[in-house]
Amino acid sequence: MTDFQKYVQRYLDNIPSEDWLGELKKSGEKTVEIYSNLTEDQSLFAYAEGKWTLKELLLHLSDCERVFQYRILAFARGDQNELPGFDEELYADQSFANVRSLESLLEEFQLVRKSSQILLKTLNPSVLNNIGTANGNQISVQTIGKLIVGHNYHHLNIIEERYLPNL
Numbered sequence: 001m002t003d004f005q006k007y008v009q010r011y012l013d014n015i016p017s018e019d020w021l022g023e024l025k026k027s028g029e030k031t032v033e034i035y036s037n038l039t040e041d042q043s044l045f046a047y048a049e050g051k052w053t054l055k056e057l058l059l060h061l062s063d064c065e066r067v068f069q070y071r072i073l074a075f076a077r078g079d080q081n082e083l084p085g086f087d088e089e090l091y092a093d094q095s096f097a098n099v100r101s102l103e104s105l106l107e108e109f110q111l112v113r114k115s116s117q118i119l120l121k122t123l124n125p126s127v128l129n130n131i132g133t134a135n136g137n138q139i140s141v142q143t144i145g146k147l148i149v150g151h152n153y154h155h156l157n158i159i160e161e162r163y164l165p166n167l
Contacts, residue, residue: 004137011150012143014157020146021120027152028113031061034159035106038167043102047162052092054163057155058105059097060088062112068148069116075132075141076123085135120145 001009015023035043035058043054052060067086074083097105128142 008139008143008147011147011154014150014153015146016153020149021117023149023153024113024117024120024145027149027156028110028117030156031058031113031152032106032110034156034164035102035109038102040102042167043105044098045163045167047166053098054159055097055100055102055105056092056095057159058109059095059100060092061152061155062105062109063091063095064088064151065112065116065148068144068151069112069119071132071134071139072119072123072141072144075130075139075144076127078130079132082136083132083134116145116148 017023035054038054043058046053046056071083074081123141128140128145130141131138132141133139134144
């Protein structure tokens with residue numbers, strides 16, 4: 001197994017059932033539920049120096065999902081151009097998430113997630129196995145969709161283990 005395959009697998013292992021499209025909805029709902037119960041002050045909490053605040057983490061989920069959406073769209077449409085990677089730390093540093101309201105970040109997350117659901121639900125099944133290259137690695141449309149889900153659950157686990165107990 002390559003390093004990239006191990007990287008992908010660690011996210012896919014977070015998906016609790018085979019119904020990854022159903023889990024896309026559930027993970028989004030769980031994220032909204034957790035964040036809806038936070039105050040503005042709580043959303044600025046980071047569990048350690050140099051770690052993201054809860055606001056930054058939420059916007060990280062939206063940012064990554066947008067990148068994954070573009071990759072899904074491009075590869076589903078047969079685009080064979082190699083797509084670049086992105087620096088998630090740079091994105092977080094330049095996000096200004098902490099000066100935005102929690103309400104606006106949550107609204108954005110919900111809209112991005114709804115967009116993912118519609119995109120993935122309406123793809124013709126024949127394109128789910130289309131392969132493209134992103135960040136120097138080949139990956140299928142379906143695997144990118146599953147990555148959205150696994151990535152969300154990965155961060156939900158971190159929120160539950162490292163953030164919420166310390167609020």
